[in-house]
Amino acid sequence: MYSEFDLIRHYFIRPTTGTVLGIGDDAALIAAAGESELAISTDTLVAGKHFLADTDPRSLGYKSLAVNLSDMAAMGAKPRWALLSLTLPNHLAQENTAWLSAFSEGFFELAQQHQVDLIGGDTTCGPLNICIQIIGEVPKKKALRRSGAKPGDDIWISGFLGDAALVLAHQQQRQVLETSEVTQCLPALYTPKARVELGQRLIGLAHSAIDISDGLMADLGHILEYSQVSATIQMNAIACSTVMQKYLPQPWAIRCLLAGGDDYELCFTAPPENRKEIDMLSHELSISLTRIGKIGPGKDLIVKDRQGKPIIMESKGYDHFHS
């Protein structure tokens, strides 16, 4: 039987490299570099809402951190420190050390890739709930915000959209994918790549950025709202996998592409004069960066299909209280 303190010691204390004081006191202590600001955000994953209860714990540990890293990427911040608040049902904490062991392995695999120190957290007993806070450094006054988009900007996305939503539709038995298609799409759902380095490199190139967690339309919609601008995007310009291409333009696949969520890619806007540099960055980082439309005056978000006709959608994205 593990006590709360044993649990923390056993699974979550690892050496830290850039921290004044890590886990073990009433608070952790960090010191930010002199000329930087700190970017701070938090994301919660709830069993049955954000993941199925029987999700592989290793990928859950990985993804819990990935979705938070994605917020740092969207600000252009370098992630440095994380806190992990785990609410665990007794059967996961006590009887099944394999669960916690796998969860922590997945978490630290990604943390180490990005040199993020786990500096604190909380372990409590209750319905499974994973709440992570992430803290990163960003050069003073340089953070990528939602509010910086300007008419004339190109709209870009990184990677491919919609695969996580496709495979989720299969898992929830709303659609049937072939086995090979499931295999191809699963990494997008379970081990999304947070575009951390890309985010930092977009400082000075992009006017605005957001990460796509609730779906392209919803998240681009935030940029429009905060920047007081409009957007027109071409659906067929949106980069997507061969699996997605097969199911387009069926309406359910269009929904996955535009409003599925769980993509954790970046959507950003940049002036046309930066196209060449952005293309070079795409090459250098081996990340697909695709122009999908333009920012304009006004406030509407128009998605055009292959024929240039606007696509009408009922829902623009994922709302935690309505789905």
Added chain:
Amino acid sequence: MYSEFDLIRHYFIRPTTGTVLGIGDDAALIAAAGESELAISTDTLVAGKHFLADTDPRSLGYKSLAVNLSDMAAMGAKPRWALLSLTLPNHLAQENTAWLSAFSEGFFELAQQHQVDLIGGDTTCGPLNICIQIIGEVPKKKALRRSGAKPGDDIWISGFLGDAALVLAHQQQRQVLETSEVTQCLPALYTPKARVELGQRLIGLAHSAIDISDGLMADLGHILEYSQVSATIQMNAIACSTVMQKYLPQPWAIRCLLAGGDDYELCFTAPPENRKEIDMLSHELSISLTRIGKIGPGKDLIVKDRQGKPIIMESKGYDHFHS
């Protein structure tokens, strides 16, 4: 019907005073003062574990922040920023705006007292879970740690211990208190005073500090473990209310006093030469500060009763996975 974004806007966006960028982007931005370190911690409150499901939402909002402020107090840090991750069952988010309204009022009442900006968070749907992160500033290399206690130090506590545990025992029908006693003890349970100013003033006076959340024995035990020292305390020196005095030395009352938890008072150690200054501080802040024992070499924690006999306890404090 509120959407997630409406919810956040309506109840949780308030003007911030010391923040570069508050709620609304992928992350908040803060800038720490040059010669300070940042203290960061998080505490989660789970319905049915840390509070009864029908707890008044206003006091719940207050207490959720108070327990986090208490961690800042224990480090000697000045709390500056908070993030709030709320997992809410649908009936609280949608049908009962009175609940969220009262919760946010309680939260901001205390936040404003301490000039803490709410800079971010997350709102998700699921079993009620309140996860708060707090970030404070502390002068470089001056934070109060658990590891600084030295043989010869006096052991001090702030305030009165055990009242929250007394009234909880009554609420859980394990004991029966008189109505007037319940009234007297309820504030300790619902609106604990985080000793924020005291913590900051103890920098330079105390060698070590911790906040008492899991019970005096458990939390003082952490100081002993991290500092590699022993302690002897006199139970009858522990400051407590007239209600507690009435029920002592009954074993259940002793348990409330020594191991009840939820006190959110500070336990700290300081060299005897600082007694006079600490007494003056007690006077100035109108907070009871009481010497309850001494730090020694070795590693045991001995609590002596009125007759000088050691008190044997089965459990030293609250463990989230064993109670």
